Amino acid sequence: VLLTDAVQVLAQAVYVGLFLLALARALRRPERANREIALFFGDASLIVLLGALGSVSPIGRLPLVVALGGALLLALPYLLLRLLDAFAGVRTAYLRGAEVGLAAVALGVFVLPMPQPLWYVVLAVAYFVVVAVYASVGFVRGGRRARGVTRRRLQAIGLGSAYLALDILTAGFAATLPAWAGVWMTLGGLLGLASGLSYGVGFAPPTWLRRAWQEPELRSFLERLPRLAHAADSASVVHELQSGAAATVGAAAAIGLWQEDEQVLRFYTAPDLRDRIAAAFGSQTTALGFRLNEQRDAFDLLPGHMAAGQAFAEQQPVYLPDAPAADPAHAAFYRMAGSLASLATPITAGSRRLGVLIVYAARAPIFADSDLELVQVLADQAAVVLESRLLSDEAARARAREEADRLKDEFLAAISHDLKNPLAAVRAVAQVLERRLQRDATIEPERLATALTNITLSTVQMASMVDQLLDYARLQMDRPLDLDRQPTDLVALARQTVSSYAGTSERHELRFETQAAAITGQWDRARLERALQNLIGNAVKYSPQGGQIVVRAWTEMEAGRLWGLLSVADQGLGVPAADLPRLFERFHRGVNVAGRIGGTGIGLATVRQIVEQHGGQVSVSSTEGQGSTFTVRLPLDGQPDAAPPPSPPGPAAGEGPTAGEPPPQPAGPPHLQPAWRGAGA
Amino acid sequence: VSSASRQPPRVLIVDDDARVRQAIQWALEGEGFVVETAADGQAALELAARRPPDLVLLDMTLPTLDGYGVAQALRRDHGPALPILAVTADGQAPEKARRVGAYAFVRKPFELDDLLAAVRAGLAEDAGQETRDG
Numbered sequence: 001v002l003l004t005d006a007v008q009v010l011a012q013a014v015y016v017g018l019f020l021l022a023l024a025r026a027l028r029r030p031e032r033a034n035r036e037i038a039l040f041f042g043d044a045s046l047i048v049l050l051g052a053l054g055s056v057s058p059i060g061r062l063p064l065v066v067a068l069g070g071a072l073l074l075a076l077p078y079l080l081l082r083l084l085d086a087f088a089g090v091r092t093a094y095l096r097g098a099e100v101g102l103a104a105v106a107l108g109v110f111v112l113p114m115p116q117p118l119w120y121v122v123l124a125v126a127y128f129v130v131v132a133v134y135a136s137v138g139f140v141r142g143g144r145r146a147r148g149v150t151r152r153r154l155q156a157i158g159l160g161s162a163y164l165a166l167d168i169l170t171a172g173f174a175a176t177l178p179a180w181a182g183v184w185m186t187l188g189g190l191l192g193l194a195s196g197l198s199y200g201v202g203f204a205p206p207t208w209l210r211r212a213w214q215e216p217e218l219r220s221f222l223e224r225l226p227r228l229a230h231a232a233d234s235a236s237v238v239h240e241l242q243s244g245a246a247a248t249v250g251a252a253a254a255i256g257l258w259q260e261d262e263q264v265l266r267f268y269t270a271p272d273l274r275d276r277i278a279a280a281f282g283s284q285t286t287a288l289g290f291r292l293n294e295q296r297d298a299f300d301l302l303p304g305h306m307a308a309g310q311a312f313a314e315q316q317p318v319y320l321p322d323a324p325a326a327d328p329a330h331a332a333f334y335r336m337a338g339s340l341a342s343l344a345t346p347i348t349a350g351s352r353r354l355g356v357l358i359v360y361a362a363r364a365p366i367f368a369d370s371d372l373e374l375v376q377v378l379a380d381q382a383a384v385v386l387e388s389r390l391l392s393d394e395a396a397r398a399r400a401r402e403e404a405d406r407l408k409d410e411f412l413a414a415i416s417h418d419l420k421n422p423l424a425a426v427r428a429v430a431q432v433l434e435r436r437l438q439r440d441a442t443i444e445p446e447r448l449a450t451a452l453t454n455i456t457l458s459t460v461q462m463a464s465m466v467d468q469l470l471d472y473a474r475l476q477m478d479r480p481l482d483l484d485r486q487p488t489d490l491v492a493l494a495r496q497t498v499s500s501y502a503g504t505s506e507r508h509e510l511r512f513e514t515q516a517a518a519i520t521g522q523w524d525r526a527r528l529e530r531a532l533q534n535l536i537g538n539a540v541k542y543s544p545q546g547g548q549i550v551v552r553a554w555t556e557m558e559a560g561r562l563w564g565l566l567s568v569a570d571q572g573l574g575v576p577a578a579d580l581p582r583l584f585e586r587f588h589r590g591v592n593v594a595g596r597i598g599g600t601g602i603g604l605a606t607v608r609q610i611v612e613q614h615g616g617q618v619s620v621s622s623t624e625g626q627g628s629t630f631t632v633r634l635p636l637d638g639q640p641d642a643a644p645p646p647s648p649p650g651p652a653a654g655e656g657p658t659a660g661e662p663p664p665q666p667a668g669p670p671h672l673q674p675a676w677r678g679a680g681a
Numbered sequence: 682v683s684s685a686s687r688q689p690p691r692v693l694i695v696d697d698d699a700r701v702r703q704a705i706q707w708a709l710e711g712e713g714f715v716v717e718t719a720a721d722g723q724a725a726l727e728l729a730a731r732r733p734p735d736l737v738l739l740d741m742t743l744p745t746l747d748g749y750g751v752a753q754a755l756r757r758d759h760g761p762a763l764p765i766l767a768v769t770a771d772g773q774a775p776e777k778a779r780r781v782g783a784y785a786f787v788r789k790p791f792e793l794d795d796l797l798a799a800v801r802a803g804l805a806e807d808a809g810q811e812t813r814d815g
Contacts, residue, residue, distance in 0.1 A: 416770075416771075417771050420790055421700075421770060422698075422700070423790040424698075424701050424770070424789035424790035424791060425698060425703075425704055426790070427790040427791070427793075428701065428704030428705060428708065428790070428793055429700070429704045431792070431793035431794075432708045432711065435708070435711060436711065439711075447707070450703075454700045454703065454704070458700055
């Protein structure tokens with residue numbers, strides 16, 4: 001009996017203590033969730049206090065007081081349901097239903113005579129059990145969906161409800177089996193104590209407990225950080241930071257990266273969010289601070305808009321427990337992104353503003369006061385990683401720019417140098433003829449014919465160079481070529497080009513192989529010839545030891561289309577595997593030849609430009625030290641409109657090959673695949 | 682002035698562009714020079730070895746062995762007195778000409794009069810040296 005009393009008093013003290021704590025919190029931060037928690041513990045405390053009153057004073061046994069205790073007990077699951085609504089959401093109809101039920105059974109407590117009729121007792125117990133079980137299950141399910149601290153909190157609340165249900169059950173047993181009353185009472189007291197503690201831990205976890213729960217997630221996040229700065233690309237760094245922050249806080253997280261040149265915060269999100277924003281806001285999109293660019297997996301936000309933009313603009317944390325109410329203009333977005341409660345913190349390294357970290361949840365009580373500090377810590381860590389990432393990116397870009405500038409200068413020097421030879425020939429021939437006419441006024445007809453032929457050939461050569469220069473300028477500006485499509489036979493073109501190279505090198509054996517009589521398509525003959533000249537010229541240049549150079553032409557059916565193929569294989573230096581993905585980029589040259597064999601780094605970029613404008617692809621397979629094979633594929637069915645955009649190479653992210661479309665190139669660079677979801681700004 | 686100088690001067694043209702080569706050849710032959718032509722450095726050295734020229738018109742950008750290599754080999758085989766006239770198409774003509782020890786340079790595309798004047802100046806200097814030496 002003494003033990004039973006002690007346990008019961010302890011359970012009562014826990015409920016009253018938790019009520020006082022919750023009340024203090026609700027007064028300090030009068031958010032809805034805090035009020036609901038205080039209400040719930042207030043109700044529970046009143047129930048235990050009235051129970052205690054009944055055992056020490058006759059006032060507690062007055063019918064009205066007993067009825068009041070009963071009504072308060074019946075209200076408990078309803079208050080739990082309201083809490084579930086605050087934490088995870090409950091359908092309004094269910095809430096209204098619970099209210100009507102509560103009013104009905106509570107009325108019964110006051111008006112029906114004691115002992116109450118059986119039908120009423122059954123009804124009241126049924127009401128209590130249904131609402132309590134629904135709310136408990138709701139918390140447990142919410143916990144399953146959540147992670148980190150939030151998961152544990154919601155699980156604790158579900159556990160508290162289970163203890164409470166068992167507690168009520170033992171009270172029933174105590175009433176029906178009086179012989180064992182003492183045991184039931186002790187057990188009930190223990191269960192009450194356990195439920196009180198579980199509720200306390202779930203609804204109002206003390207800071208030390210939150211910290212302990214967050215510690216493993218925070219630790220693993222911090223352990224991953226040093227490696228992050230070396231990740232393959234900035235997007236995967238952002239992705240890692242987001243998921244680390246989300247796991248640590250137990251909510252969703254998003255990072256907006258500040259784009260200095262465009263003056264926007266860029267969020268990498270689920271691909272559909274950008275389109276949903278466009279669909280939801282229409283003409284309002286710009287006015288609300290969104291900037292939707294062509295990048296489908298990202299959207300931009302102007303500083304000053306929404307929690308994230310505000311935190312960035314003001315450079316201090318912004319906490320919106322009820323974002324739709326605080327910022328009604330963006331309410332639809334907050335609901336769409338599931339970020340009804342938002343906590344945004346600027347990511348800033350020293351004076352350099354890098355972006356903003358936003359932690360968000362569908363419900364406000366997910367966050368506690370200590371989360372503000374935690375998010376600040378996470379944002380500071382993110383700043384360190386992002387800054388070092390930016391610095392190394394900038395250094396790499398500067399190096400690439402310098403290299404590109406140098407190669408551009410070399411290219412221009414080379415082409416202007418090459419232009420001067422035919423120019424010199426024309427001028428010299430003309431002046432020789434002029435001199436001759438001045439002296440004796442006669443020129444031998446053969447010499448005159450040769451001279452005129454030389455002039456013509458020189459101007460043809462110059463015209464071709466100027467064409468190349470113009471194509472080069474288009475390539476520089478990523479502008480399409482103006483293709484002159486006409487029936488062109490790949491076999492004849494290749495045979496002629498190969499024979500024009502024959503004899504230019506003694507060390508190389510140049511051969512053309514084909515089984516086809518003709519492969520005729522609607523192509524730009526001059527450009528294809530230039531592409532092939534580039535490939536053969538490269539094969540000669542990059543096999544300084546000589547060897548065979550084999551040009552082949554054939555046709556293939558693939559993806560339901562007929563393709564004309566041309567390949568150029570050499571036995572030269574080959575391309576290092578690391579250079580393969582970028583080989584067709586302008587000014588990019590293999591590390592094994594850059595600085596050792598002269599070149600402008602423009603040839604293969606030109607080849608790719610020409611081939612892709614024809615709707616085809618160029619690929620390379622190579623083993624360093626053994627040679628390279630370049631293969632050009634051109635659509636034979638002549639669908640000029642099916643041409644893919646000239647660059648970048650490879651299939652667009654997120655788009656699989658569709659019927660009638662060429663299959664993706666194996667040699668394309670790995671594409672950014674944004675695999676994470678989440679937004680909320 | 683010795684009687685040897687009555688012989689028409691021999692000029693070797695080294696240029697990989699056939700049409701440029703031919704135009705210069707016509708011009709020089711029209712002035713009474715004996716002209717030999719080479720399309721690359723190796724051929725130039727072989728020709729010069731067979732019959733030493735009085736002057737070399739040397740293009741700076743040649744395949745395989747470039748202008749510097751050719752100039753170096755010519756100096757080695759024929760001594761420092763052999764006049765070399767550098768012909769270039771790029772912007773650094775003066776510097777390149779100095780590096781190969783050419784007495785002058787001509788930029789492509791050139792005025793025929795300038796080229797002929799430069800050739801005559803080179804031969805005169807050569808003749809002057811021979812006179813002084815002899």
